[in-house]
Amino acid sequence: MRIERIGREPEFSQYMDLKEGWLDRRIFSDAEIYEEELYRIFARSWLFVAHESQLPKAGDFLTTHMGEDAVIVARQPDGSIKVFLNSCPHRGNKVCFADAGNTRRFVCNYHGWAFDTGGELKGMHEEYCYDEIDIDRKKNGLKQVARVAGYKGLVFATFAEDGPSLDAWLGDFRWYLDMLLDNEEGGTELIGGCIKSVINANWKFGVENFIGDAYHAGWTHDSGCRSMNNGEPFPPVDMENSYHASVNGHGWEFGTEGVGDLFLLGRPKVMEYYERIRPKMAQRLGEMRSQIFGSVASASIFPNVSFLPGISTFRQWQPKGPMEFELKTWVIVNKAMPDDIKDEITKGVMQTFGPGGTFEMDDGENWSNCTTVNRGVVTRHERLHYRCGISRQIEHDTLPGIVYRGQYNDANQRGFYQRWLDMMEADKLDAMPERPEPRLTGVSETRDVPGLFAL
Amino acid sequence: MLEMNPAPVLVEDMIALTQRLYHEARLLDAERFEDWLELLCDDVTYRMDLKRRRFRADRSPPAAVGAGVVFNENFARLKLRIDRLRSGYVWAEDPPNFVRRVISNVEIEPADAENEVIVHSVIVIHRNRIDGLARQFTAGRTDRWRHGTQGWCLAARDIALDHAVLPDSNINVFF
Numbered sequence: 227m228r229i230e231r232i233g234r235e236p237e238f239s240q241y242m243d244l245k246e247g248w249l250d251r252r253i254f255s256d257a258e259i260y261e262e263e264l265y266r267i268f269a270r271s272w273l274f275v276a277h278e279s280q281l282p283k284a285g286d287f288l289t290t291h292m293g294e295d296a297v298i299v300a301r302q303p304d305g306s307i308k309v310f311l312n313s314c315p316h317r318g319n320k321v322c323f324a325d326a327g328n329t330r331r332f333v334c335n336y337h338g339w340a341f342d343t344g345g346e347l348k349g350m351h352e353e354y355c356y357d358e359i360d361i362d363r364k365k366n367g368l369k370q371v372a373r374v375a376g377y378k379g380l381v382f383a384t385f386a387e388d389g390p391s392l393d394a395w396l397g398d399f400r401w402y403l404d405m406l407l408d409n410e411e412g413g414t415e416l417i418g419g420c421i422k423s424v425i426n427a428n429w430k431f432g433v434e435n436f437i438g439d440a441y442h443a444g445w446t447h448d449s450g451c452r453s454m455n456n457g458e459p460f461p462p463v464d465m466e467n468s469y470h471a472s473v474n475g476h477g478w479e480f481g482t483e484g485v486g487d488l489f490l491l492g493r494p495k496v497m498e499y500y501e502r503i504r505p506k507m508a509q510r511l512g513e514m515r516s517q518i519f520g521s522v523a524s525a526s527i528f529p530n531v532s533f534l535p536g537i538s539t540f541r542q543w544q545p546k547g548p549m550e551f552e553l554k555t556w557v558i559v560n561k562a563m564p565d566d567i568k569d570e571i572t573k574g575v576m577q578t579f580g581p582g583g584t585f586e587m588d589d590g591e592n593w594s595n596c597t598t599v600n601r602g603v604v605t606r607h608e609r610l611h612y613r614c615g616i617s618r619q620i621e622h623d624t625l626p627g628i629v630y631r632g633q634y635n636d637a638n639q640r641g642f643y644q645r646w647l648d649m650m651e652a653d654k655l656d657a658m659p660e661r662p663e664p665r666l667t668g669v670s671e672t673r674d675v676p677g678l679f680a681l
Numbered sequence: 682m683l684e685m686n687p688a689p690v691l692v693e694d695m696i697a698l699t700q701r702l703y704h705e706a707r708l709l710d711a712e713r714f715e716d717w718l719e720l721l722c723d724d725v726t727y728r729m730d731l732k733r734r735r736f737r738a739d740r741s742p743p744a745a746v747g748a749g750v751v752f753n754e755n756f757a758r759l760k761l762r763i764d765r766l767r768s769g770y771v772w773a774e775d776p777p778n779f780v781r782r783v784i785s786n787v788e789i790e791p792a793d794a795e796n797e798v799i800v801h802s803v804i805v806i807h808r809n810r811i812d813g814l815a816r817q818f819t820a821g822r823t824d825r826w827r828h829g830t831q832g833w834c835l836a837a838r839d840i841a842l843d844h845a846v847l848p849d850s851n852i853n854v855f856f
Contacts, residue, residue: 423851449769572749576751576753
């Protein structure tokens with residue numbers, strides 16, 4: 227797919243200096259910058275579109291967005307997954323208004339053009355009005371995305387024909403992702419459906435909050451923590467044994483104490499469950515990863531997916547203009563878990579990080595006000611401070627990525643905006659720098675790297 | 682469907698329950714949460730299920746395990762929410778938001794238990810938030826109210842929220 231805007235105006239470096247640690251506020255509210263993001267980032271990145279578990283059978287589908295482009299994700303009779311635009315080639319109407327379900331056909335409401343679950347045009351209302359010369363059905367299906375690929379249950383799609391494979395896109399971040407996706411035999415599934423809510427904020431505020439902002443938790447969520455924890459506030463973090471790790475704009479901030487997020491979920495049975503499988507997890511993923519899992523942690527996959535490993539909320543920030551996004555949240559669990567544990571986790575997630583949850587309720591207001599206050603013509607030119615922990619980078623034998631010591635840090639946020647800048651400025655995706663040089667190139671399974679490798 | 686022979690409900694009960702719903706709404710609008718708790722039975726259940734937009738003809742089964750709920754609360758959980766609101770650390774509610782509930786379409790029918798009734802109603806919640814942002818939620822409610830020594834107490838509330846996408850960043854309100 228040719229993205230004709232690329233190459234027009236590569237002056238985005240004026241909006242930040244990440245070595246100094248500042249950002250220009252206009253990237254959070256400017257309409258033109260937002261429009262460029264849709265072309266340069268959302269139309270070229272690998273974007274999360276579904277979890278395999280949402281589409282178990284042929285004919286199962288769901289509707290979602292890639293950037294602001296509406297798409298249908300559908301399971302094919304041969305077991306593969308196709309992703310195509312949710313827009314009729316005739317007049318452009320949406321062909322599917324359901325969130326999800328099972329079907330044989332998508333039929334456009336306007337003139338009855340009917341497409342199979344692979345997106346191919348199968349028939350039209352009053353077909354006799356078309357002469358043979360008028361239409362080639364093969365060429366008038368629903369527009370397919372350029373590439374679809376999966377990683378351990380997560381399904382991604384991209385409109386970019388060139389650029390890295392999904393494995394290369396995730397790169398060394400797979401070492402971290404596997405703590406969420408592969409901490410137990412059988413993998414994961416999303417359960418309990420999807421909650422959608424609208425927040426009047428720039429999409430990047432959601433992503434950067436999860437990619438590294440452990441710092442906000444103790445203050446923003448003070449009320450939530452005290453109500454869950456007999457009036458006690460968050461304990462101070464261990465700045466020596468907690469980290470930020472950034473890989474090409476993806477990021478994971480974490481402690482190594484193993485229980486913080488599990489505790490916040492507020493479900494003792496779930497805590498017990500993980501303690502029971504932790505020795506196996508250590509065999510599976512190595513000692514280090516078994517200690518990270520369950521700690522106070524949060525993570526984002528570039529550009530717009532986030533999750534809390536241990537708390538099990540999984541979410542996507544869908545851009546809807548510079549000052550609005552739609553938040554979609556799911557619950558992610560291990561398939562191998564017994565039903566009562568899955569049920570406990572679902573309840574725990576809704577009570578903490580659902581839209582009615584004791585933690586979630588505090589966030590939206592902040593992001594919204596961070597965004598809308600930049601309408602001020604003077605305010606929008608003021609720099610924002612992103613310098614926390616700027617000198618704390620370390621080399622770590624075990625942990626891949628650009629690693630900083632101390633969980634209270636802006637390092638992953640800086641890594642995210644660096645990738646944002648790389649993509650906004652790159653004419654060709656293949657020319658984008660690797661940050662950092664990958665360690666796991668050629669490694670198809672991070673379990674084969676048992677937590678330790680020589681530098 | 683119109684019930685042709687609805688079981689009779691006493692006029693006094695009708696009035697008492699309608700007044701309870703209005704009173705409850707006023708207590709919540711005024712953030713008198715502890716007073717509101719006193720209107721709830723100890724075994725109260727308070728639920729809001731998640732809804733999905735599906736085709737009418739779609740007969741595939743909904744998710745069996747972990748069916749999504751926004752609220753699935755008991756008395757202790759509701760009290761925890763109130764404790765949080767009272768903690769003095771809820772920055773998003775300070776200064777306080779303006780919240781006003783409108784209750785309508787009240788309909789009462791007998792329940793299985795002799796001292797209980799089913800009460801249907803519609804609630805519209807207006808919220809005026811920080812910086813003057815106004816939002817509105819609409820929901821149907823199906824309640825079970827129980828008559829005891831304290832008068833009518835809420836034993837169960839099922840809330841059907843009429844929004845495919847929540848029109849706000851949170852639903853930090855009682856319905």
